[in-house]
Amino acid sequence: MKTQNQTYSICGSSSGPHFPELSNIEKQLLNNFQHDFPGTSTPYASIAQELGVTEQDVLDVLQKLKKMGTVSRIGAVFEPQRIGTSTLATMAVPAAQLQEVAHLVSSYVSVNHNYERTHHYNLWFVVTAPDDEQLESVLRDIEQESGFPVLSLPMLESYHIDLGFELGLDQKK
Template identity: 50%
Template sequence: MDLDLLACQLIDRFQHGMPLCPEPYLEMAQVLGCSESQVIACLQRLELAGALSRIGPVFDHSRAGASTLAALAVPAERLHQVAKRVSQYPEVNHNYAREHHYNLWFVLTGPDRQHIERILEELEHDTGLTPLDLPMLTAYRIDLGFALGESR
C-alpha cells in the first residue's frame, strides 16, 4: 500500500499513544490540521488495506493481572475457524498465524492466572486442540514502532 501524507502523519504521531480524551479522533485531527472525518476515513483505508491491525491500548500485563503467550497447532483447513473462535475472547490480543507446527499464536490477559487457565481449557474443549501455554517470566521492553519520517 502506498501511504499518503495523512496516513504517514497518523502513524508517525500516534502509533505510540492516542489522546486520552472523550473525542480522540477530533484531537488527532486538530494536531494534524485536518478534519475528524479525514482521520477516520484514513484509518478505515489503512484497515481495509491490511496496513492497520488494531487501535487500542497495550497494557503492562503485571498491572492488568496475568497474561500468557499461547499457541495452537491448527490443521490448515481449520485455521480461520479456530482463529475466529480465539478472537471472540476480549482477553485475546495479538492473534496471528505463523508458519510453524504451532501456527496460531495469541496473547491472553486476565485478572488472574485462574482466569487465563479457564480460557485455555475452554479453547481446548471447544477446538479439540491443546494450547501451548508460555507465561512470561521476564519482561523485556522494546520499541515496536516504525518511524516513517518526514520523507513526504
C-alpha cells in the same frame, strides 16, 4: 476533506508496492503521534496547532485513516500484566481443522490477538484475563472445545520499551 494533496513515495522506491498513498498530514499523524499524544483536554486541537491545520482537519484525517484500516484506533496501549494477566498461547492444529479451531479461539472475548504462523505450532494467540485463575480456565476451555493441547508461554521478562513503531515514512514538517 482538506488534506494536503501531495503524496510521497515511501522510502523513495517502489520496494513497498502495497504501501497506501498517504498525504503529508496523514504521515505526520501516523509518525509523530504514536506516543506523544497531547495530554490536554482537547488533544486533537493541540495536534492541529502543532501541524498548522484545523482541529476538524485532524478529526477528518484520523476518521479516514481508521476507515482505511491504516490506523486501528486512537487510544491507549495497556500493559496487560498491570491490569490483569496474560499469556501467549500456541496450538499445533492440522490444516484441515485450522479454520474451525481458529474461529473457535477468536470467538473468546479474552483472546485479543490470533495469528496463523508458519510452523508446526501454527496457531498463536494472546489471552488476557483479570487473574490467573480465569486465564487458566479460558486455556482449559479452549483445549476441551478444540481437542488440541495448548502451550502457554507467558512473558517472563520484557527487554523492550514500547515507544510505538518506526514507520519510516518520508514527510515534510
